[in-house]
Amino acid sequence: MDLGISGRKAIVCASSRGLGKGCAMALAEAGCDIVLNGRNTDTLAATEAEIRGRYNVGITSVAADVSTIEGQKALLAACPKPDILVNNNGGPPRKDYSQLDREAMIDGVIQNMVTPIELLQAVIDNMCEQGFGRIVNITSMSVRMPIEGLDLSSGARAGLTAFLAGVSKQVAGKGVTINNILPGKMDTDRLRGGFKFAAEQSGKSIDEVEAAITSDIPAQRLGNAAEFGQTCAFLCSTHAGYITGQNVLLDGGLYPAAF
Template structure:
């Protein structure tokens, strides 16, 4: 399917690896020029080289921590008027709520709530003026279903979701959409790290932990970065202009709900 966004420009935050990387690749495959971002120069360069060699689009690399004001300024200097913004960022590490202090809670809220809001504030005006814009926020299944040890990440992402529920409807009439992508158990390095942690705590093998967790998912498997990226690209497409203010679960049916 032609997504109708060839020639558009997209900023994809935290896109040197993982789900952000897959979104950048999918948007580049749709013909978008992309601005990609990460803190690991080697990983960022490898992603940029892959996208250039396989798609031929323009790729701009911005080495920065998007949570910082300096990082945001660097991204916006590289692309001050994007047509598409994909908000993504690392979350706080797993930690029991009793171990969280004020500083770590503030940092988590900045990472997963304040940062995407600040970037939306910076780009939404231009999108509204031109009559087209697509904003996708990568949040988490934990917004809908608690995950042990991710209370801070869940709370910050849920706060972002609530904040943008009204904003998305405020600007929908100007051709700008805001949607959230909620990954469940995706086959990424972060998930593998969780297997290793669980294995060390339980004495079971990593393979046994992996198989047990996959069996809990109605689809019988973990999600792939590729299908996540292509879902993101569709939300950014010309065909998704009537889809806004939504939370799209990619979880293989793990969250049991009729609505």
């Protein structure tokens, strides 16, 4: 399917690996020029080389922490007027709520709520003026279904979801959509780290932990970054202009609800 966004400019935050990389790859396949972002320069360079080897699109790599003002300025300097913004960022580490101090809570909210709002504020006016814009926020299934130890991440992402629900209505008539993708159990480094933690706590092997988790997923497998990226690319397409303010679950059927 031609997504109708060839030649569009996309900033994809935290895109040197994982789900962000999946989104960058899919948007590059659709013909978008990409601003890649990551903190590890070697990983970032490897991802840039991989995309250049597969797709004939413009690529700019920005090594920066998107949570910082300096990092955001660097991204926007590379692409001041993007047509597409994919908000993605690492979350706070797994920790029991009782162990969170004020500094940790502030940092978590900055990572998973404040940062995407700040970037949206920086790009949305131009999107509205030109009559086209796509903003996709990578949040988490934990916005709907709590995950023990990720209370801070879940709370910050839920705050972002509520904040942008109203904003999406304000800009919908100007050709700008804002949607969230909620990943479930995706095959990422973060999830693998959770497997290791669970194995250490339970005395089971990592393979046993993974088998137990995937057995609870109706699809009987983990999700992957490629299919996640294709969903993101569709939401950024010309065909998705009537989809806005939505939370799209990619969880293999794990969330137990009819709606």
